[in-house]
Amino acid sequence: MKKIDLVYTRLRTEERMILEALRKRDCAVELHQDSDLVLSLDAERWPGGSVVLMRSMSLTRSRYLAAILEVKGARVVNSARAITTCGDKILTNLALAARGVPMPWSFAGFEEEACVAEIERRGYPVVTKPAVGSWGRMVARIDGRSAAEGLMQMRFETGSASEHVALVQQYIDKPGYDLRVYVMGRAVGGIRRRSEHWVTNTARGAVPEAYEVPASHAKLAERAAAAVGADIAAVDLLETRDGEVLVNEINHCVEFARSIEFTRVPLPELIADYAIGVLP
Incomplete structure (x- = not known):
């Protein structure tokens, strides 16, 4: 039987939906709360499965756990490199600059x-x-x-x-919204986040809207995810009033509870399919 290890901080809506999607695909899931994990710093093989889906909410815990588990032979989604790079905006910008990905100065x-x-x-x-x-x-x-x-x-x-x-x-003078493209090896969909405030995070009250991702935006998001080494990512794009599109930030632990009902992008199922797809 297929088996995935899922590391989490708490079982939020996202983790519960991913868990359900994995089980619907006849995949056994072993749950590991990050606060309970105590791992030796050696190359002794991880006793869990070969693929670990990292859903820890803590940057510190997730990057260290991913690094330890990789040394122990696990395939971690996302990798320690991706988590560390995405979790630090300076490192993100450097990774994008190294690959020539357009972004605000x-x-x-x-x-x-x-x-x-x-x-x-x-x-x-x-x-x-x-x-x-x-x-x-x-x-x-x-x-x-x-x-x-x-x-x-x-x-x-x-x-x-x-x-x-x-x-x-x-500062980018946006036309009242920003864009988020979900990438899982390839762009799979996105949302538009609209707000009268210049900060357009849904956590700050922006309203999510459906957004049909054009090919040019999809290609840009895929380039950005590849630059930071992310398997699964939410790539935030800024569109200027002149139509130029720039990469703003990249999120390594995709959250979707506030937006999934608006966008209708089946993210839990897509995440489950991706994780199962990297099983050996």
Whole structure:
């Protein structure tokens, strides 16, 4: 019988739907809550199945667990490399840049005055966001020098030393929405997220809409997923008012509970099919 190991933090709507889809395909599923896993740091073979579907909500846990399980012989979806790269927006941008994938310009800085000076040189508005974070948290638009000085001071005088890095990105004047393309080796569908606010995360109140992904958007999303080494990814695209399309971010643990009823993209079934498809 086919067997998949599913690692999770808690069984949310997404994980329950994926679990049901796997079982409908006569696939045995062994569940592992990430908080319960204690794994030796050696090459002793993982006693579970050959494929692990990583659904941990924690970036720290998921990247370490994936790395350990890979050394122990498991095929992890997504890989430790993909999780680490997608989970850090600076590393994501570098991976995209290395492959020539179009994206908004951005820079990283490590000192308040130097960052403010670079923002002044490039011009306002710009966006600043944490290198590690999700759901649109701590993302801010900077419209002038006073805001730049205040936000950079907060960035460098709060948190731990490891968080004292500023990621600043070009502000894209979107036409009231952004786009998300789901990739599982290939683009399988997408959503449009519409909002009157410039931040268009559904976690921040954006309304999901059905979106027929054109071939050009699909190809761009596939290039982006390949650049970060992701098997399964949600690729966020920004469309300018002039029609240019840029890659903004890439999500390694695809969430869909807020949008699946609107988009009608059968993501649980597609994820299940992909995971089963990589079984040896």
